[in-house]
Amino acid sequence: MPRPTVILPGYFASADDYQILAEQLRGLGIPTAVVPLRKSSWIPTLGGRSIVPILREIDRTVCEMLIRHDASEVDLVGHSAGGWIGRIYLGEKPYCIHGDVTEDTPGLWNARSRIRSLVCLGTPHTSQEYWTRRNLDFVNDNYPGAFYPDVRYLCVAGKSVFGRRRLGGGQWLAYNSYQLTCGEANTWGDGITPIAAAHLTGAENITLEEVWHSPRSPGRWYGSEDVVPLWSSFLLDSVG
Template sequence: MPLPTVILPGYFAGAAEYLELQQSLVGLGFPAVTVPVRRRDWLPTVGGRSIVPILRLLDRTVKQVLQQYNASQVNLIGHSAAGWISRIYLGEKPYIIHGDVMEDAGLWFAHPSVTTLVTLGTPQYSLYERWTRKNLDFVNNNYPGAFHPNVHYVCVAGKAIFGARRPGQLLAYNSYKLTCGTGNTWGDGITPVEAAHLEGAENLVIEGVMHSPRRVGLWYGSPEVLPAWVPYLK
């Protein structure tokens, strides 16, 4: 039987936006649960502050799923910023850089419980977005690349919009430039392809896929897109 799968929504997204993805995974035979994040749960994290409130929700959900399904491991899917938040969750280093929790908080060191981490449109680094630098530096300084050998990392990038300084492409241009330093490149409209991948991971590029479930058109969780990455789940 496939392992249960936990979905962590992207930044400022609520669990309801991932219901279709959750139901699609269940239909494919994967017991799936979305971390019950509400948009207001992200408010304490604004401005590059601690993401401990999200780690608490993620940890609680993973432990509940392990117990519910009598499983020793889960698949973990992180969309957008949830991908690098999941990398914090996997790691051994105490995430105490904001001074809001103690070293014994127990909101990390989860890699023994995660067999596969799938990141969807995750900016794995950001060169010029100052609000995320402190958190992302913590991730990449401590856990570079596909860091944990016991975890299968699958990093999925969408190739839908080429960034340019013209109507329809300007948002992508500005977002790509903040992230990787180059606006004239391909990505999902928010995350450039090159920033969505990790060294040593199973790195995928899917044509025509947009960043968010709120956008018109295909996104990573659309039923038509799932065959490109779901087979990598355990």
């Protein structure tokens, strides 16, 4: 039987945005829960502040799924920022860079023994933004690439919008978002995250044509009915 899966919402997204995705995974026989975040859950993290409140909710959900399904490990599926936040949760380095917790605070990191695989959907693993670099630099300085050899990493990028300084088709938004994320505006991505930032060295990296960033995008996104099978097989293949 597949391991339980926990979905980590993207930045300022709520758990409600991922219920259809969770139902699709359950339909494949994968026990699935979404970290029960609300949009307001993200307010304390604004301006690049600590994501400890999110880590607490992740750990609570993971522990509940382990108990409920009598499992020793879960798979994490992180959408957008949920992917790099999942990398903090996996890692053994104390996430104390904001001074709001101490090195011996339990349940916020070093969860590697409970995580079998991490799936990142449209995750920006790099950033040029001043207000997010502190957190992402912590991740990439301490856990570069697919850091843990005993954890399976899958990074999924969408290729739907080429960034241009042109109105229409999401190109202007993509241009600015790609520039802030990877420093290159004229490139392909999912309308928010450029492909170059969505892939990790050493991970299993795939790019999906005509896939947009989020459920609110104008086209198919990572959780669309015909897109989920293109990456969810990873969760089934990782059994064992």
